[in-house]
Amino acid sequence: MKTDINNVTNLEKIANDLRIDVIKMITLAGSGHPGGSLSAADIVATLYFHCMNVDPANPNWPDRDRFIMSKGHACPVWYAALAKKGYFDRNRLDTLRKINSILQGHPDMLKTPGVDMTTGSLGNGLGAGVGMALSGKLRKKKYITYVLIGCSEHDEGVLWESAMSAVKFQSDNLIGIIDYNKLQIDGFNSQVMPIEPIMDKWTSFGWHVQRINGHDILQIIEAIDAAKAKKGLPSVIIADTIKGKGVSFMENKYNWHGRAPTKQECDLAIKELAA
Amino acid sequence: MQKGFTREAYGEELVELGKQNSNIVVIEADISSSTKTCYFAKAFPDRFFNVGVAEQNEVMIAAGIATTGLIPFVSTYAVFASMRACEQVRTFVCYPRLNVKIAVAHGGITPCTDGVTHQATEDLSIMRTIPNMTVIVPTDYVMTKAAVRAAAEHIGPVYLRFTRDEIPIIYDKNMDFKIGRSFKLADGPDVTLISIGDMTYITLEALDLLKKMGVSATLIDMPTLKPLDKAAIIKAARETGAIVTVEDHQINGGLGSAVAEVLAENCPVPQQRIGLRDTFAESGDFNLLLEKYSMSPEHIANAAMRVIKRKA
Numbered sequence: 001m002k003t004d005i006n007n008v009t010n011l012e013k014i015a016n017d018l019r020i021d022v023i024k025m026i027t028l029a030g031s032g033h034p035g036g037s038l039s040a041a042d043i044v045a046t047l048y049f050h051c052m053n054v055d056p057a058n059p060n061w062p063d064r065d066r067f068i069m070s071k072g073h074a075c076p077v078w079y080a081a082l083a084k085k086g087y088f089d090r091n092r093l094d095t096l097r098k099i100n101s102i103l104q105g106h107p108d109m110l111k112t113p114g115v116d117m118t119t120g121s122l123g124n125g126l127g128a129g130v131g132m133a134l135s136g137k138l139r140k141k142k143y144i145t146y147v148l149i150g151c152s153e154h155d156e157g158v159l160w161e162s163a164m165s166a167v168k169f170q171s172d173n174l175i176g177i178i179d180y181n182k183l184q185i186d187g188f189n190s191q192v193m194p195i196e197p198i199m200d201k202w203t204s205f206g207w208h209v210q211r212i213n214g215h216d217i218l219q220i221i222e223a224i225d226a227a228k229a230k231k232g233l234p235s236v237i238i239a240d241t242i243k244g245k246g247v248s249f250m251e252n253k254y255n256w257h258g259r260a261p262t263k264q265e266c267d268l269a270i271k272e273l274a275a
Numbered sequence: 276m277q278k279g280f281t282r283e284a285y286g287e288e289l290v291e292l293g294k295q296n297s298n299i300v301v302i303e304a305d306i307s308s309s310t311k312t313c314y315f316a317k318a319f320p321d322r323f324f325n326v327g328v329a330e331q332n333e334v335m336i337a338a339g340i341a342t343t344g345l346i347p348f349v350s351t352y353a354v355f356a357s358m359r360a361c362e363q364v365r366t367f368v369c370y371p372r373l374n375v376k377i378a379v380a381h382g383g384i385t386p387c388t389d390g391v392t393h394q395a396t397e398d399l400s401i402m403r404t405i406p407n408m409t410v411i412v413p414t415d416y417v418m419t420k421a422a423v424r425a426a427a428e429h430i431g432p433v434y435l436r437f438t439r440d441e442i443p444i445i446y447d448k449n450m451d452f453k454i455g456r457s458f459k460l461a462d463g464p465d466v467t468l469i470s471i472g473d474m475t476y477i478t479l480e481a482l483d484l485l486k487k488m489g490v491s492a493t494l495i496d497m498p499t500l501k502p503l504d505k506a507a508i509i510k511a512a513r514e515t516g517a518i519v520t521v522e523d524h525q526i527n528g529g530l531g532s533a534v535a536e537v538l539a540e541n542c543p544v545p546q547q548r549i550g551l552r553d554t555f556a557e558s559g560d561f562n563l564l565l566e567k568y569s570m571s572p573e574h575i576a577n578a579a580m581r582v583i584k585r586k587a
Contacts, residue, residue, distance in 0.1 A: 062343070109342070109371050117342060118371040121362060127332045128367065131339020131347075134324060138300070138345070145339075158363075161332035169324070 070125020123156025214239025279416025286311025383523025400528025
């Protein structure tokens with residue numbers, strides 16, 4: 001599928017809108033995870049506004065493509081995308097993390113329309129994705145299951161259990177995307193727990209591996225097309241990203257993993273993003 | 276008395292369910308010949324997924340499958356499902372209230388000779404505490420079939436615990452199993468024995484010993500630990516004024532605790548608990564373990580005598 005330049009520009013604009021929503025939501029909530037939400041914005045925008053076959057009016061449509069945010073703490077960017085897509089009213093974004101909200105601190109599939117799987121405890125999303133993929137094959141459905149995985153999730157043993165099983169089950173209807181921003185709560189992956197050589201690891205587990213710039217919309221689209229075309233084995237796209245991408249004072253700063261901006265920082269961030 | 280394996284009943288009933296409902300799938304962690312999901316694997320190979328020795332992933336795959344409307348039965352040993360995969364059961368099955376059945380073999384100290392690593396003596400306590408979870412420990416081969424069927428029909432997470440060895444068959448084929456309902460196996464005014472799972476046949480032996488001592492006891496078989504049949508407990512407490520709970524589990528957190536909670540809030544009467552007394556067991560013959568860890572019919576009868584003396 002050829003992607004024209006207008007579409008890419010439009011997706012870039014959507015990603016930027018999602019980033020602005022993320023900053024506003026987390027500032028209003030007074031807590032949350034801006035860094036990993038901003039790094040994933042281009043991937044989430046491309047999936048929801050280009051790649052995925054979904055129907056916001058019918059969130060439980062059995063044939064829909066699935067999305068699992070295994071790095072559940074980055075849910076503000078997901079919620080922003082779901083609202084923009086029309087799953088629920090935009091005003092709900094202001095209720096993030098507040099009592100009685102449909103938008104929990106980490107994704108809750110029973111509360112939020114469009115959330116296909118509850119997540120938040122790291123390392124677990126891929127296994128749920130394998131399950132959805134198995135069911136799709138069993139019932140001869142065409143849907144694709146996308147799982148967005150954070151780099152620090154590679155520290156969790158269960159991720160590798162799931163990685164092994166997807167190959168056994170030849171889950172070519174499963175696409176993992178690594179938001180490889182190289183930072184975790186206590187610092188750089190390379191210091192806290194090195195995960196390199198990450199490509200070799202996935203390759204040795206038997207996955208079809210691609211590596212892209214996770215902020216280049218065209219590369220994201222092309223990698224997903226290639227992943228869909230690959231038959232007989234699951235695909236993983238290792239997307240190099242920048243934590244805090246789009247806000248200069250948050251970029252590559254591990255201390256922006258899990259803290260809310262002040263009102264002043266929020267204004268500054270939005271000014272940059274809106275420029 | 277005729278005997279049967281509860282895990283065998285599970286394996287057989289799964290095949291029957293599989294014939295009737297194409298939504299039933301099984302996830303196994305490398306012990307299908309022991310959990311008896313091997314029968315289902317043979318009958319429905321396309322609906323059987325063996326994930327190897329990886330219980331956390333096993334539960335996650337089941338959770339993902341359940342989101343699509345299929346009904347996964349997760350099979351492994353009780354100790355691994357309840358602890359190795361505890362968080363996956365809690366956060367990804369029970370929290371989203373997914374229709375996953377955790378059906379596990381080798382409950383309690385029934386994997387006796389294997390030793391503590393394979394004995395599940397905290398699982399009921401753990402599972403009972405998790406919101407949205409239903410906890411069932413069938414009493415015998417016959418009840419297991421009915422309980423597996425009831426679990427499949429129930430919408431939501433269920434923990435079903437089976438045993439390793441053959442145990443006596445107590446119920447007849449027409450028994451009417453309902454989740455949350457207890458069964459009165461004996462009626463007597465002096466004391467009430469409340470037992471769960473494989474300890475019910477042991478408690479029946481205690482009942483005979485008590486009879487010889489001139490004590491007439493009520494026996495309530497309590498296969499559903501959650502939701503608990505509170506009405507039956509309160510009624511028995513009022514009628515007999517003394518309770519003994521009997522379980523193949525730690526005395527903390529399981530049936531004994533659950534019954535004590537009901538009594539304390541509704542009808543406080545003296546209670547004695549039979550089970551492991553905050554200790555690990557060890558390898559050995561099952562009956563010798565019951566003897567050593569104060570869970571034999573004699574111990575149950577003695578507990579009944581003690582609790583009768585404590586009546587006001």
